[in-house]
Amino acid sequence: MDKYILAIESSCDETSVSIIKNGCEEISTVVLSQMDIHANFGGVVPEIASRNHVKNITLVIEEALKKANMTMNDIDAVAVTYGPGLIGSLLVGLIAAKTLAYAYNKPLVPVHHIAGHIYANNLVKPLEFPLISLVVSGGHTDLIYMKEDYSFERLGGTLDDAVGEAYDKVARVLGIDYPGGPIVDKLAHTGKDTYDLPLPLNDNSYDFSFSGLKSAVINKIHNEKQRGNYIIVENMCTSFQNRVVEILVKKTMKALKEKNVKNLIVAGGVAANNGLRERLTIECEKEGIELTVPEIKYCTDNAAMIGAAGYYAYKLGRRADLELNAKANDKLY
Amino acid sequence: MKYLFLDTSTTNLVVAIVIDGKLSYLKNEPCGQSMSIRLMPVIDEALNNCNVKIEELDKIFVCNGPGSFTGIRIGLTFAKTLAWALSIPVVPISTLEALASGNASMALINARRGYVFAGGYNDLLEPLYDDRYVLLSEINTDLPFVSYDELEVNTNIPKIDVLKIIAKHENDKGINPHLLNPVYLKQTEAEEKLNG
Numbered sequence: 001m002d003k004y005i006l007a008i009e010s011s012c013d014e015t016s017v018s019i020i021k022n023g024c025e026e027i028s029t030v031v032l033s034q035m036d037i038h039a040n041f042g043g044v045v046p047e048i049a050s051r052n053h054v055k056n057i058t059l060v061i062e063e064a065l066k067k068a069n070m071t072m073n074d075i076d077a078v079a080v081t082y083g084p085g086l087i088g089s090l091l092v093g094l095i096a097a098k099t100l101a102y103a104y105n106k107p108l109v110p111v112h113h114i115a116g117h118i119y120a121n122n123l124v125k126p127l128e129f130p131l132i133s134l135v136v137s138g139g140h141t142d143l144i145y146m147k148e149d150y151s152f153e154r155l156g157g158t159l160d161d162a163v164g165e166a167y168d169k170v171a172r173v174l175g176i177d178y179p180g181g182p183i184v185d186k187l188a189h190t191g192k193d194t195y196d197l198p199l200p201l202n203d204n205s206y207d208f209s210f211s212g213l214k215s216a217v218i219n220k221i222h223n224e225k226q227r228g229n230y231i232i233v234e235n236m237c238t239s240f241q242n243r244v245v246e247i248l249v250k251k252t253m254k255a256l257k258e259k260n261v262k263n264l265i266v267a268g269g270v271a272a273n274n275g276l277r278e279r280l281t282i283e284c285e286k287e288g289i290e291l292t293v294p295e296i297k298y299c300t301d302n303a304a305m306i307g308a309a310g311y312y313a314y315k316l317g318r319r320a321d322l323e324l325n326a327k328a329n330d331k332l333y
Numbered sequence: 334m335k336y337l338f339l340d341t342s343t344t345n346l347v348v349a350i351v352i353d354g355k356l357s358y359l360k361n362e363p364c365g366q367s368m369s370i371r372l373m374p375v376i377d378e379a380l381n382n383c384n385v386k387i388e389e390l391d392k393i394f395v396c397n398g399p400g401s402f403t404g405i406r407i408g409l410t411f412a413k414t415l416a417w418a419l420s421i422p423v424v425p426i427s428t429l430e431a432l433a434s435g436n437a438s439m440a441l442i443n444a445r446r447g448y449v450f451a452g453g454y455n456d457l458l459e460p461l462y463d464d465r466y467v468l469l470s471e472i473n474t475d476l477p478f479v480s481y482d483e484l485e486v487n488t489n490i491p492k493i494d495v496l497k498i499i500a501k502h503e504n505d506k507g508i509n510p511h512l513l514n515p516v517y518l519k520q521t522e523a524e525e526k527l528n529g
Contacts, residue, residue, distance in 0.1 A: 040527060047402060048521050051402075053406075054406045054413075054514065057410060057414065061414070062417065062511075087403075088402070091369055091403065091407060095369060095406075095407055096411075096414045098411075099410070099411050099414040099415050102377070102387070103388075103414075103415055104418065323371075325367075326369065
């Protein structure tokens with residue numbers, strides 16, 4: 001029997017609702033992005049994000065059902081991102097989901113945001129196990145090993161800034177408007193690797209650290225300015241991006257080798273980064289590894305991925321009760 | 334008629350069910366940070382205690398602020414989602430009016446750094462001092478203060494008179510749930526900085 005999940009995602013600055021069939025087919029998705037609002041402030045302002053979520057939440061739910069030509073009676077379960085993310089933002093989606101599940105007497109399925117990013121790939125083609133997933137976004141940098149559906153082993157992750165966060169911060173010191181990550185990626189393709197920057201946390205662990213690299217960029221800019229030199233922005237972008245990509249690719253390939261895994265999926269907003277995609281494509285071809293990267297629309301935050309993950313959590317019998325709370329940080333399990 | 338009354342915008346979670354003009358259930362529990370955990374179980378308990386099915390509710394009365402930004406959003410997200418789901422009217426009530434509903438008084442909610450959200454109401458719940466964000470030291474009033482918060486003035490604990498509130502607002506038209514929004518009475522700090 002077909003199962004339809006209504007999924008809600010509000011962990012950062014996108015209010016999104018999707019209806020997903022059997023964990024792999026997108027029936028409808030609505031994403032209301034607040035990016036233009038937060039651009040005025042040079043980054044996401046949590047309180048403003050929360051205020052916009054509460055303003056939009058029922059409109060987005062209604063629109064998703066309308067687009068699907070369905071009513072809540074056609075829905076088998078309500079899935080929701082309970083964390084990690086901005087607590088005030090998460091709470092709006094969570095309370096709406098709890099209310100819907102309660103009012104319509106539907107099961108409530110809690111979904112971890114990172115599980116969602118990984119399962120975004122299930123909307124492209126079925127996941128093949130075992131796999132390694134590199135999750136890279138403005139809020140996350142994680143290496144995850146999965147031996148089967150909905151089994152997550154976190155091998156490592158960032159100890160400080162998420163990779164997308166480092167991109168946006170470097171963009172800002174280079175005078176590029178928020179969100180600057182995609183522009184840094186673009187400029188990196190036109191520049192040369194002329195700046196001497198360190199390869200961050202180049203060790204045997206699966207952890208990452210990007211705040212040191214970010215500081216190195218800031219210091220370099222400062223020093224060059226003091227010497228009266230101009231910064232060649234595109235060269236700085238190339239140098240920065242090369243270090244980031246090198247360490248991400250190095251540790252990802254190490255994980256694939258050590259776990260003897262032939263499937264790699266990349267997820268999260270930074271999966272859209274061309275420098276990263278190009279390097280991974282080359283390395284994976286060399287090693288005979290199947291690389292899957294979702295379409296751009298599934299890379300950024302959306303409820304479709306929560307609906308895909310939610311279906312598998314639902315099938316496993318994961319349920320939340322009425323006390324379900326939002327969690328800013330929570331282990332993926 | 335079966336009504337649900339709800340306030341999540343202070344330190345206390347308040348849930349009431351009123352059936353045909355009678356108070357059938359009232360809970361007022363200090364909740365602090367666990368508002369999002371407690372809200373639904375208390376709603377469930379309220380409906381069960383009164384033998385009311387959720388789809389039998391005729392109207393929702395919900396406090397829409399001012400108060401704890403996160404707290405208001407919890408109650409309002411619940412109220413607007415439920416009102417949308419059941420296609421029933423939702424009536425927003427000033428949180429300060431609810432706090433002052435026991436006796437004529439000036440209701441206060443701590444807004445930090447010497448500021449409070451303040452609103453004064455008479456025994457008929459008519460506003461004597463419009464809801465505002467103000468320095469506590471600048472309030473000039475003969476009304477007694479009521480508040481759940483520890484403040485630098487003498488305050489009484491609010492006695493929320495749900496029946497009085499509902500009697501006054503029973504015939505309010507209610508608003509489209511999509512348009513139900515918190516009354517914050519204060520910009521975010523980021524906006525204050527941006528707007529000078």
